[in-house]
Amino acid sequence: MLVTSNHLDVGVGSGYYLKYYLPQSTKRIALLDLNQNSLDATSKAINHFQPEVYCGDVLDPLELNVDRFDSISVNYLLHCLPGNLIDKGIMFEHL
Numbered sequence: 001m002l003v004t005s006n007h008l009d010v011g012v013g014s015g016y017y018l019k020y021y022l023p024q025s026t027k028r029i030a031l032l033d034l035n036q037n038s039l040d041a042t043s044k045a046i047n048h049f050q051p052e053v054y055c056g057d058v059l060d061p062l063e064l065n066v067d068r069f070d071s072i073s074v075n076y077l078l079h080c081l082p083g084n085l086i087d088k089g090i091m092f093e094h095l
Ligand SMILES: C[S@@+](CC[C@H](N)C(=O)[O-])C[C@H]1O[C@@H](n2cnc3c(N)ncnc32)[C@H](O)[C@@H]1O
Pocket: 010, 011, 012, 013, 014, 015, 016, 017, 032, 033, 034, 035, 038, 056, 057, 058, 059, 074, 075, 076, 077, 080, 081
């Protein structure tokens, strides 16, 4: 996973990769997911990074009003979204 020190992870799941592979040099990490349970588990797993937590659906326009990120990961998220690649692709506009 390629991440900068100012990173947004979308579709966090259990936070496995963040927990084991997020560089210690990370200055800002934010989590975005539809599911509050996933956000709770992941933010707990990487609590020492003091993650920003956002609950939202990438298929809807996002209104986060926060500073921009230098990198965004969407690992294993696309297959969870309904529709064809055109439908799913709206996610990239929103992010
Ligand atoms: C398969 S898990 C990804 C796990 C994690 N990224 C990893 O690599 O281990 C998919 C995640 O995407 C989230 N998700 C599914 N649809 C979503 C949507 N429309 N907007 C935001 N998150 C969504 C699910 O709640 C779940 O946490």
